[in-house]
Structures are given as structure tokens and as C-alpha cells.
Amino acid sequence: MANLVQQTAPDFTAQAVMADGSFKEVNLTDYRGKYVLMFFYPLDFTFVCPTEIIAFSEAIADFEKRNVQVLGVSVDSHYSHLAWRNTSRDAGGIGQVQYPLIADLNKSIAESYGVLLPGGVALRGLFLMDKEGVIRHQLVNDLPLGRSVAEALRVVDALQFHEENGEVCPANWKQGEKAMVADPSKSREYFEATYAEGA
Numbered sequence: 001m002a003n004l005v006q007q008t009a010p011d012f013t014a015q016a017v018m019a020d021g022s023f024k025e026v027n028l029t030d031y032r033g034k035y036v037l038m039f040f041y042p043l044d045f046t047f048v049c050p051t052e053i054i055a056f057s058e059a060i061a062d063f064e065k066r067n068v069q070v071l072g073v074s075v076d077s078h079y080s081h082l083a084w085r086n087t088s089r090d091a092g093g094i095g096q097v098q099y100p101l102i103a104d105l106n107k108s109i110a111e112s113y114g115v116l117l118p119g120g121v122a123l124r125g126l127f128l129m130d131k132e133g134v135i136r137h138q139l140v141n142d143l144p145l146g147r148s149v150a151e152a153l154r155v156v157d158a159l160q161f162h163e164e165n166g167e168v169c170p171a172n173w174k175q176g177e178k179a180m181v182a183d184p185s186k187s188r189e190y191f192e193a194t195y196a197e198g199a
């Protein structure tokens with residue numbers, strides 16, 4: 001799988017089911033000026049996938065207040081996406097999802113992001129793009145492994161903190177915690193506070 005971090009996200013134009021249930025042709029560049037969190041999932045009407053789609057939808061207010069557009073993508077048609085939305089959650093459907101679900105029926109989007117498997121479905125790829133459309137984070141899980149919405153939000157917070165303050169975010173950093181200056185001498189303040197004996 002190709003590393004796309006620090007590269008401009010591959011553009012695409014595709015049909016999507018929007019948050020209001022309508023069909024619309026969308027282009028990735030439509031979202032320039034916003035952060036974009038785009039995740040791939042293998043197929044509609046499957047098992048782990050609805051749990052992820054619902055979890056991202058239930059956290060949509062947290063993404064929106066960070067100026068993040070969430071997009072879901074699979075190799076199904078927009079008609080299949082709509083049918084799945086129209087299936088209740090207790091019956092394995094996804095209900096009313098609060099962000100677009102993109103149809104990648106010809107598999108070109110999954111291929112361009114390096115997540116297409118030989119069998120024709122996508123791995124669980126997740127890509128975070130900055131406001132200029134540059135990929136700043138990518139994560140790819142195998143099919144059985146669902147992703148963490150909390151971790152996706154944490155990475156958004158870390159990127160935005162870095163952009164605003166110029167500091168870098170250490171392991172397990174969360175919003176409001178101490179970061180560090182990426183400098184051999186100035187970083188010592190962080191290390192001394194964090195790893196001092198008895199701290």
C-alpha cells in the first residue's frame with residue numbers, strides 16, 4: 001500500500017448519498033478550505049461496517065465544530081447506499097447518516113488511495129486531509145478490525161494544535177495536554193516535566 005502522507009489527496013468525482021438522503025455528484029475539491037476525514041469500508045450490508053458508519057455519524061457534531069467534513073466510501077452504488085440508509089439499525093442498516101456516502105462502483109477511488117484488495121473491496125483506510133487537500137494522516141486496518149472515532153478526533157486535534165502553535169504532539173497527546181517544541185534544547189522542558197524521577 002502506498003504512503004500518501006504529505007501528498008495532495010487524489011481527486012475524484014463520484015455520486016454520493018448526502019446527509020439529507022438526496023443523490024449528488026461530489027468532487028473532493030468541493031471541500032477545500034475544510035479538513036476532510038475520508039474513510040473506506042468494504043461493503044454495504046455487512047457487519048463491522050455499520051458500527052463504524054454509525055459511530056462517525058453520532059460524532060458528527062464533534063467533527064463539525066473542528067471544521068472537518070466526514071466522507072464514507074465503498075465500492076457499492078449510491079442506490080445500495082440509499083437502501084442501506086433506509087434499513088433500520090436494529091435490522092443491520094445504518095439509518096440516517098449525517099455525512100455523504102460516496103459510491104466507488106468502478107473502484108477507481110479505492111485504487112488511487114492504495115486500499116483496493118484483489119478481491120475488489122477496500123481495506124479500512126482512513127485519510128485526514130488539511131484545508132489545502134494535503135494528506136496528513138493515514139491509517140489502514142484489515143477487514144476484521146474496526147476503527148476508533150475517538151482516535152480520529154484526537155489526530156484532528158493534534159494536527160490543528162500543531163498548525164496553530166507550531167509545537168509537536170507526543171504519544172497519547174490529548175487536547176489541553178502539554179506538547180513540545182521540536183528543538184533539541186527547548187524540548188527538554190517537556191521531557192524533564194514528563195520523565196523526571198518521581199514525576
